[in-house]
Amino acid sequence: MKACIPIRCNTACNFVKGKFPYHWDLNVYRGCTHDCKYCYARYSHKYLQEEGEFSDAIFVKTNIAEALEKQLRSPKWDKSVINLGGVTDSYQGAEAIEKQMPGILRLMIRYNNPIIISTKSDFILRDFDLIDELSRKTYVNIASTITTADEVLQKKLEPGAVSPKRRFLMLKEFGKTKASTAVHMMPLLPYLTDGEENLNAVFSQAKEAGVDYLLTGFLYLRGETKKVFYHFLKEEYPHLWAEYQNLYGNGGLKDYKKPIYEKIWRIRQKYQVSADYKSRLDREVYGKMQPIQLTLFD
Numbered sequence: 469m470k471a472c473i474p475i476r477c478n479t480a481c482n483f484v485k486g487k488f489p490y491h492w493d494l495n496v497y498r499g500c501t502h503d504c505k506y507c508y509a510r511y512s513h514k515y516l517q518e519e520g521e522f523s524d525a526i527f528v529k530t531n532i533a534e535a536l537e538k539q540l541r542s543p544k545w546d547k548s549v550i551n552l553g554g555v556t557d558s559y560q561g562a563e564a565i566e567k568q569m570p571g572i573l574r575l576m577i578r579y580n581n582p583i584i585i586s587t588k589s590d591f592i593l594r595d596f597d598l599i600d601e602l603s604r605k606t607y608v609n610i611a612s613t614i615t616t617a618d619e620v621l622q623k624k625l626e627p628g629a630v631s632p633k634r635r636f637l638m639l640k641e642f643g644k645t646k647a648s649t650a651v652h653m654m655p656l657l658p659y660l661t662d663g664e665e666n667l668n669a670v671f672s673q674a675k676e677a678g679v680d681y682l683l684t685g686f687l688y689l690r691g692e693t694k695k696v697f698y699h700f701l702k703e704e705y706p707h708l709w710a711e712y713q714n715l716y717g718n719g720g721l722k723d724y725k726k727p728i729y730e731k732i733w734r735i736r737q738k739y740q741v742s743a744d745y746k747s748r749l750d751r752e753v754y755g756k757m758q759p760i761q762l763t764l765f766d
């Protein structure tokens with residue numbers, strides 16, 4: 469793999485608005501070699517001055533641990549949950565060379581700070597001991613996006629990511645810690661991953677891996693994501709082009725969703741896999757906190 473381009477950051481964690489179970493996001497990298505065809509984060513590359521594709525030119529924030537410590541030790545910091553890797557995967561291939569995550573996790577342990585990590589890589593197991601230690605001190609959630617159990621489709625959709633089987637095994641391993649674990653089955657891709665067979669396969673393997681919850685979410689297409697996804701569709705599944713035009717170009721998504729929601733509900737009941745991501749977070753973190761401060765850091 470190509471070497472990363474070093475950059476420096478002013479702040480490690482950025483405030484994020486929206487209905488997320490966290491308000492702070494930390495991204496070690498910019499760009500992501502997993503190259504998912506539905507990736508929503510592609511917009512983040514267009515703000516960089518340097519040329520390069522999202523999955524090709526990877527930037528690493530070399531001073532991120534230093535910047536993080538500055539935030540964590542500030543008297544203004546209230547031990548908010550930090551989401552590691554909301555815009556890029558913290559355990560993509562570059563991490564094997566850059567080794568930024570162990571330093572970040574050690575700081576989380578020192579400052580007793582709750583975290584969420586979402587990754588499509590089982591390389592996170594390198595840091596198992598650190599994550600285990602942190603999970604015994606505070607809230608930790610390890611989540612993996614798994615859209616399909618079909619390895620052929622997965623390789624087309626997420627060419628740089630490890631197989632769904634390895635992701636389930638990784639989640640099962642973290643079940644041995646005190647961290648909560650989750651599958652994000654999102655985005656659901658119409659006519660590709662929303663079928664009975666795939667839903668049963670993902671829910672049953674999530675059950676087998678012992679995850680705490682599984683969330684689903686529909687595909688939304690706009691901007692750069694729309695361009696890349698439509699190109700993928702034309703190349704790989706041209707027969708679905710008209711169906712997608714109907715859903716995303718002619719307002720058909722609303723009618724499409726209802727039966728899919730019903731199907732998911734039925735399969736969720738069958739495997740008894742929860743969708744509750746909130747109770748434990750409220751109990752272990754937000755129940756103990758002051759209302760979230762909106763103060764941004766200098």
Ligand code: SF4
Nearest residue numbers: 500502503504507556
């Ligand atoms: S792993 Fe996440 S950030 Fe990386 S390409 Fe896939 S969707 Fe985008």
